[in-house]
Amino acid sequence: MNFIDLLYLALLTPFGFALLIKSRLRKIFAFRIGQRLGNTTLPGKKSGKRIWIHAASVGEVNLVKPLISKLAGRNEDIVLSVFTDTGMQAANKAFPHLPAFILPLDFSFLIKRILKTVKPDVIVLVESELWPNLITESRRQNVPIILINARVTESSLKKYRLFSGFYRQLFDKFAVIAAQNAAVAERILSLGVCKNKVSVTGSMKYDLDYPQAELENAAALREKFGFMPRDTVIAAGSTHEPEEEIILRSFAKLREKRQNLRLIIAPRHIERLNDVRNAVSKAGYEAALYSEALKHGPIAQSGKTCLIVDTVGDLMKIYAVADIVFVGGSLVSRGGQNILEPASLKKPVVFGNSMRNFAEPAQALLKNNAALQVQNEAELHDALEKLASEPGAAGLMGQKAAETIKTLQGATKKHLNLIYDII
Numbered sequence: 001m002n003f004i005d006l007l008y009l010a011l012l013t014p015f016g017f018a019l020l021i022k023s024r025l026r027k028i029f030a031f032r033i034g035q036r037l038g039n040t041t042l043p044g045k046k047s048g049k050r051i052w053i054h055a056a057s058v059g060e061v062n063l064v065k066p067l068i069s070k071l072a073g074r075n076e077d078i079v080l081s082v083f084t085d086t087g088m089q090a091a092n093k094a095f096p097h098l099p100a101f102i103l104p105l106d107f108s109f110l111i112k113r114i115l116k117t118v119k120p121d122v123i124v125l126v127e128s129e130l131w132p133n134l135i136t137e138s139r140r141q142n143v144p145i146i147l148i149n150a151r152v153t154e155s156s157l158k159k160y161r162l163f164s165g166f167y168r169q170l171f172d173k174f175a176v177i178a179a180q181n182a183a184v185a186e187r188i189l190s191l192g193v194c195k196n197k198v199s200v201t202g203s204m205k206y207d208l209d210y211p212q213a214e215l216e217n218a219a220a221l222r223e224k225f226g227f228m229p230r231d232t233v234i235a236a237g238s239t240h241e242p243e244e245e246i247i248l249r250s251f252a253k254l255r256e257k258r259q260n261l262r263l264i265i266a267p268r269h270i271e272r273l274n275d276v277r278n279a280v281s282k283a284g285y286e287a288a289l290y291s292e293a294l295k296h297g298p299i300a301q302s303g304k305t306c307l308i309v310d311t312v313g314d315l316m317k318i319y320a321v322a323d324i325v326f327v328g329g330s331l332v333s334r335g336g337q338n339i340l341e342p343a344s345l346k347k348p349v350v351f352g353n354s355m356r357n358f359a360e361p362a363q364a365l366l367k368n369n370a371a372l373q374v375q376n377e378a379e380l381h382d383a384l385e386k387l388a389s390e391p392g393a394a395g396l397m398g399q400k401a402a403e404t405i406k407t408l409q410g411a412t413k414k415h416l417n418l419i420y421d422i423i
Contacts, residue, residue, distance in 0.1 A: 330354050
């Protein structure tokens with residue numbers, strides 16, 4: 001048992017267990033408890049090298065899709081681990097023929113057990129998955145470990161600096177660290193990490209194959225909802241409280257002059273559905289649920305102006321239907337949600353000033369006049385008014401958005417080359 005194990009045990013006090021029981025973490029740790037303890041069965045190794053990729057949850061699983069597809073296309077021996085139940089669902093859906101398992105808890109004896117089971121020739125961690133015992137034990141067993149699409153935020157860096165010696169040694173155990181951008185590389189190097197280990201490869205999130213087929217189905221879906229060709233549809237995607245109220249107030253002002261406006265709200269967290277319905281009702285509008293509209297058809301003829309998305313995984317369909325997209329998590333301090341999705345569909349995108357999670361694409365879009373950034377509710381109204389009143393300019397902005405995203409692509413190939421350089 002090492003120092004890290006003792007630290008983990010110290011955290012698992014009776015108070016810690018009580019906190020775990022009452023929190024959302026309970027569901028995470030209770031899922032496949034046997035695998036959490038390192039009891040995993042995998043098929044035997046193929047001829048050649050085995051590549052173990054660890055992607056924590058849904059976002060990371062989606063992120064590595066292009067990379068895994070290219071590796072699988074070369075018939076490589078790949079195994080995939082995740083940390084959450086939703087991550088496992090995403091992994092099984094995206095790669096049904098790929099061996100997938102839950103990463104054990106990061107105790108040294110469990111890590112030794114899983115390394116013996118997997119027998120990897122290289123381990124690939126995604127973004128910010130810094131598991132000390134996994135990294136340390138892999139290095140001890142001479143298994144090279146790579147950090148791809150590395151992400152270190154300013155807030156994370158402040159925490160790392162509190163234990164700079166520990167994190168410097170941890171980062172130095174990687175064979176290669178592939179940073180998303182120069183800023184991330186500088187943050188890692190500021191900890192004293194060996195410069196030769198760090199390279200800038202860009203982000204694989206720009207290489208994701210967003211389903212363009214949704215655009216082909218958009219007209220039929222608009223008709224299904226009863227939206228007319230002359231209607232202007234505003235989609236507010238991945239919204240957080242109180243962004244729904246803000247967008248509804250702006251929408252109400254716009255509707256005073258433009259009765260052909262329609263609004264679709266897709267909250268980031270589906271459990272907030274009732275709160276969103278109440279906000280719509282409070283604003284004086286009737287709303288239909290997306291699932292009901294799919295079953296029962298047109299909502300516009302029934303006097304319902306708003307549509308609330310109550311399903312998971314349909315956001316791209318909603319963006320395809322829209323003429324204008326507002327991306328949430330950006331008018332509140334949440335760092336912004338995924339602006340790449342609507343941009344890839346050639347939609348004019350509006351977002352707030354909290355975009356740390358997507359800072360690079362946000363800056364690129366703004367630089368190319370391919371998006372609008374707003375600071376407050378008044379500016380949001382003005383941005384929506386501008387796009388609604390100038391459909392030609394809005395369409396051009398959407399076209400520029402898609403073109404801008406393409407200029408940021410290419411990181412997957414660089415990551416692929418790094419992996420082959422190691423193995």
